[in-house]
Amino acid sequence: MEDTTYDVRVYKIEARKNAKGTITSFRVLWRVGGELRKETLRKAAQADAFRSKLMTASREGEAFDMRTGRPVSWAREKSPLSWYAFTLAYVETKWPYASPNHRRGIAEALTDATEALLTSDSGQPSRDARRGALRWAYSTRIRDKSEPSPEHAEALRWFEEHTIPLAALSEPGRGATLARAVLDRISRTKSGELAAANTANRKRMVLNNAMEYAREIGALPGNPLKSVKWTKPRTMSAVDPRTVINVEQARRFLVAVRKHGKRGERMQAFFGCMYYAALRPEEVIDIRRAHLTSLPGEGWGEMRLTNAEPRAGSRWTNNGQPRERRALKHRADGETRPVPIHPELVTLLRSHLEEFGTGPDGRVFIGPRGGEMTDRAYLKVFHEAREKAFTPEEAASPLMDVPYALRHAAVSTWLNAGVPAPQVAEWAGHSVDVLLRVYATCIHGQQGEAMRRIWDATAS
Template structure:
């Protein structure tokens, strides 16, 4: 390998465009000018300082790469973009559609912090190219859309080499830049704590994968002290409705329209049986084990859910993809009691509308699968009609999922043992008590009476 000690440094150059500002480190090795661009001045100065330190210490430079010999940075080094594509390829077959989407969101944000060079395509074009890389490329294969080719080629050449995370000083700066980016939204505002923590978990898993395949000797994120954002895990009791409010809402749904008549039992399953929306969407006639006509309790046994992730992330290319129950293995079922009022709603619904395609209990207005758009419109309009102005302006039952929260809260406040509630709701006991601790009311006086009795002579 040819080496040289003929190295000179020029002043860092800043270019301020309409959307992007770049900082270019310039130096000359054996008479040939070298350039390296960065998004921030701190990254540029850190890189320049390391080059100058190597030159002052008498280290030889490689005329071909323009870098110190000790860095051993080859042009063929695995880039961050190429690594993320490899990582997603490995994860895709085993991840749920929603998890695939979460991986893509985290990697897209992280990549924005690891770009190099100027003359970049627009931010929207780069993000679209990354979404294609992390989804359609894997599922459908083939050539990318013509409008994304230039952006994809730019990404292939202008993300940092993965080995940069190994370089003393620079690795920690890059890791902190990535963590900083995922802690903010696309618009630059602080992201919700749950969002930042979820993306941090994805990136940590990606770095562990890099370590497993030998691309990195260690996980660089573990070398950075990062304050984990506080998250709200408990249900807000202000969103939980009582039985009187629930009945008002269901009556408003029934009176809403012909479409609403089809959805009264749909929302009733969320309130009386604590079903998740994706579980109600997948409810089949065979899941209704018992619907007695004598006013008694019935029973359902759930087998699957049909969560919505978006057509980009499913194997079928459809917005929803049927899967096992949440927190359950394939083939595992969940029993749920059917409240007598819900029995009446379901019997009336089936007598009037029957079962739809694939024996679905609930279908959309046009006979197809129930969509979010269809039931959300009815939900919000019926909520406004059923509630008083003060209730409607409050967080009370602000989303359909709040109906499930109300059901679980009712069971717990009725004194049903936590293990039984957890089984019906599809939770672990620990998660159940953590999430619904703030919604358990009316037991304080009884608890104090028991303590008083226990402490009497």
């Protein structure tokens, strides 16, 4: 067979040491058809046993698989596809096409589901070790093609041996029980409390897609989740009107940001973009000078957004950084979005550019040392300025509890000012359907006019 060889050479075990010179693991090295293979184990006895098996197979003249580097007989002895092995294949399939935040969501859902599909708890590593190993397997392993740490390697070997065969999900009776266990697990936090409805529903969507993939590749005859009656948690999709500030409160807040100090001076226009232009934080962070197409001395200006830099965490991005530049939300690569610049925001932006200039790449909002604006920096200023700008009663309420509430206030203001919904949707980067559903509770003051029109239409 072309994919097998008898050209095998097994080397001595290599002790692995940390910076302090302490042995932390043991690596078995061997060559198969000229290609070096490695297996790292935490204990010397484990490494010795693994090496002995390789030596025995080689001495007995057994063929080795060129793809895996293992004796061919090991593949024949391998148990049916396990849930853990299936999740690895699924994540690798999804990774190239998923956004960083979606990758993280996939990993969270699969990690929870795996906890519900164990065959035994015998010899299991700690829960933190298990979950950490799965996060590595669903992220860094794929992106960097790297080897696991000894701790991760031990936990992952345990998963290989202690997760159910995927086929068990299709067994009469047992499959439904397992599927219900999975749904129950994703409906709760790690501590066992009920999870937020949005979280549970998002994880179920991931798992449903995974089961459909299993059906697609012939690993399952059907989707086992569909055989279970599961009540979808009700979610609140509309904006809470209690969080929406008015223009007077917004101006108080922006003044408080300015007075916060050097950092605050750099962030007044930053938060102003969220309130006056309804930008998402990741859109503000990406703004370049070239995006500000019009900043007149008086009146309205305009910006044209091209990208956003959502924060997902360095584990999930292709570049290994916390943020990764991507297309605008709900838009294809290369698609742009025009947004009007309120005269007050024009003034803020002109002052900001005059005082601080731009970064080397034309970035408008940069930190004191020239780097991008970090979440930690702007959240600290946001909360401290909010406390100083608001009355004690306002500060204790849900009013503008997070920076995103500034965007909600902008969109609500536009709708209440009578701007047609399609126009608001274009500026805000929403579909009209989502816009009206999310902001329905924030449209005030139009009931009287609506009733007058009904009266005029029905009056004899």
